[in-house]
Amino acid sequence: MVLKAFGASVIGPAHLLSHASNQDALSVRGRKWGWITAVCDGVGSCVHSDIGARAASKAVQHTLRENRMLMPHEATNADIHAKWLQHIKPYAVHEVATTCLYGQVLPSGEAIVGQLGDGLILYRENGVFHQFTPNRMGYGNQTAALWKQHAPEQWLNARFTLQKPGDGVILMTDGISDDLIADALPAFFEVIYQTALRCSRRQAKRWLQKELGDWATPKHGDDKTLAAIFRG
Amino acid sequence: MSGLKQFAMAEARPLPIIVLADTSGSMEGADKIGALNAALKEMIDSLAKESRLRADIHVGIVSFGGTVTQHLPLTSAQIIPALPELKAHGATPMGEAFTLVHGWLEDKNLIPSRAYRPVIILLSDGQPTDAWEEPFKQLCASDRAQKATRLAMAIGADADEVMLKQFINDKEAPLFYAHNAHDIHRFFRAVTMSVSARSTSPNPNQALPIALSIPTDDLDLDF
Numbered sequence: 147m148v149l150k151a152f153g154a155s156v157i158g159p160a161h162l163l164s165h166a167s168n169q170d171a172l173s174v175r176g177r178k179w180g181w182i183t184a185v186c187d188g189v190g191s192c193v194h195s196d197i198g199a200r201a202a203s204k205a206v207q208h209t210l211r212e213n214r215m216l217m218p219h220e221a222t223n224a225d226i227h228a229k230w231l232q233h234i235k236p237y238a239v240h241e242v243a244t245t246c247l248y249g250q251v252l253p254s255g256e257a258i259v260g261q262l263g264d265g266l267i268l269y270r271e272n273g274v275f276h277q278f279t280p281n282r283m284g285y286g287n288q289t290a291a292l293w294k295q296h297a298p299e300q301w302l303n304a305r306f307t308l309q310k311p312g313d314g315v316i317l318m319t320d321g322i323s324d325d326l327i328a329d330a331l332p333a334f335f336e337v338i339y340q341t342a343l344r345c346s347r348r349q350a351k352r353w354l355q356k357e358l359g360d361w362a363t364p365k366h367g368d369d370k371t372l373a374a375i376f377r378g
Numbered sequence: 379m380s381g382l383k384q385f386a387m388a389e390a391r392p393l394p395i396i397v398l399a400d401t402s403g404s405m406e407g408a409d410k411i412g413a414l415n416a417a418l419k420e421m422i423d424s425l426a427k428e429s430r431l432r433a434d435i436h437v438g439i440v441s442f443g444g445t446v447t448q449h450l451p452l453t454s455a456q457i458i459p460a461l462p463e464l465k466a467h468g469a470t471p472m473g474e475a476f477t478l479v480h481g482w483l484e485d486k487n488l489i490p491s492r493a494y495r496p497v498i499i500l501l502s503d504g505q506p507t508d509a510w511e512e513p514f515k516q517l518c519a520s521d522r523a524q525k526a527t528r529l530a531m532a533i534g535a536d537a538d539e540v541m542l543k544q545f546i547n548d549k550e551a552p553l554f555y556a557h558n559a560h561d562i563h564r565f566f567r568a569v570t571m572s573v574s575a576r577s578t579s580p581n582p583n584q585a586l587p588i589a590l591s592i593p594t595d596d597l598d599l600d601f
Contacts, residue, residue: 160432160580190581282491284525285583324492325387334385362383365390367432367580 149251149308150342151181153373154354158321160367170319170371171199171244173207180252182210183373187265187319189243189291198242201233202226202292206248215250215258219303223260227296243291247317251375255308257315262301264289266323268335269315271306275332278304279323289320312339314376321368325361342376393433393494393577394452395425395569396482396526398475400502400533401443405466410503410533413559415463417566424570425455433494433577438482442475444468452488472502473510476517483523494582496526499569500545501562503533514545529588531556531565551588 157168169188184206188195209225234242245263267278290300358370405411425435438452444467517523530542531554543553556562572588
């Protein structure tokens with residue numbers, strides 16, 4: 147089975163104006179056992195949230211490349227949290243809190259996703275589109291995040307299989323998801339899949355960077371990060 | 379190749395500001411109601427002119443004097459028409475006003491989930507004349523409404539400070555006091571500056587301290 151993966155992260159206009167760094171982090175890595183991706187969004191009120199987001203991205207990669215999806219979700223989430231606490235040193239947790247979304251797809255098509263906090267995960271299994279993340283109940287940016295204590299109840303997880311060409315998973319930060327038209331999510335998923343199908347990984351990344359940089363919602367300001375893994 | 383523009387909302391994220399204005403009969407004295415009208419107009423004008431915003435500021439005004447009135451439905455500050463002036467008369471049905479605002483906050487069509495955290499501003503110069511406790515409890519306990527930032531200003535010496543202090547949920551903002559018309563202006567200027575700063579920052583959800591020490595050349599008019 148051919149798996150195609152790519153991602154991009156762009157700094158938001160608000161952070162550009164204030165000369166701040168991108169507080170999102172992205173990693174998309176492929177190895178012989180498939181693809182692992184992480185999309186993390188540093189909590190805006192934390193002074194070093196960019197560091198926390200990058201640490202979470204690394205923690206996901208370290209955990210999942212050892213894990214190979216053999217562990218139950220609860221153990222995987224706990225391991226990511228423990229590794230994040232190691233990676234953020236010497237910073238205090240309240241300086242670096244971050245959301246954490248991850249996905250892993252094996253060459254067999256078996257897939258797992260996990261989410262703590264804001265953002266959106268979409269997937270298509272056996273040709274059927276799913277919005278994994280429930281609709282937000284409160285208002286913008288009130289989010290769970292990696293913090294001092296591991297909070298198993300705050301994580302969301304799913305396990306599924308990419309069976310058909312076009313099946314896949316997309317993860318994104320709320321800088322994108324909060325501006326997406328709800329009814330258009332399946333079509334949004336399809337456009338990203340078609341791009342992955344037609345382009346090299348590098349071309350797809352450039353396309354995505356341009357699209358996120360030219361975001362259409364007026365007055366948008368947040369950083370924007372998206373990662374995708376598809377069965378080709 | 380298709381682009382992603384077609385999937386993005388055409389409207390900016392709203393930042394709702396809801397003013398709960400006591401317009402009971404006692405607000406007539408010392409031209410408190412005049413000061414309130416002027417301060418509200420100044421706030422709306424200032425927010426409408428602000429061009430750096432990362433949000434579309436929506437202002438709504440609920441008055442409670444005799445009856446509860448939706449004086450201004452939540453409307454983008456940039457398109458608010460000239461408003462009729464608030465008039466002072468009658469009793470103080472604050473609990474009914476809480477119920478109306480509670481309904482606004484829970485209505486996802488009116489305030490979508492992508493909206494930034496709303497701000498509710500309560501101004502009162504007296505004591506509620508209806509059973510306000512239960513509506514207030516519901517406002518504080520409900521899923522969405524409890525997440526709004528609540529500020530309050532006590533106008534004059536008769537205001538129920540205990541009740542107003544209970545209303546506040548922002549650690550950065552104590553109960554503000556208006557001893558004269560000038561204080562109402564200063565309060566609204568401070569709120570305007572705070573909301574404006576919040577909505578131009580990279581994180582418009584984060585509440586900012588409200589400082590009342592704003593230089594002004596207004597006359598000090600006692601109530």
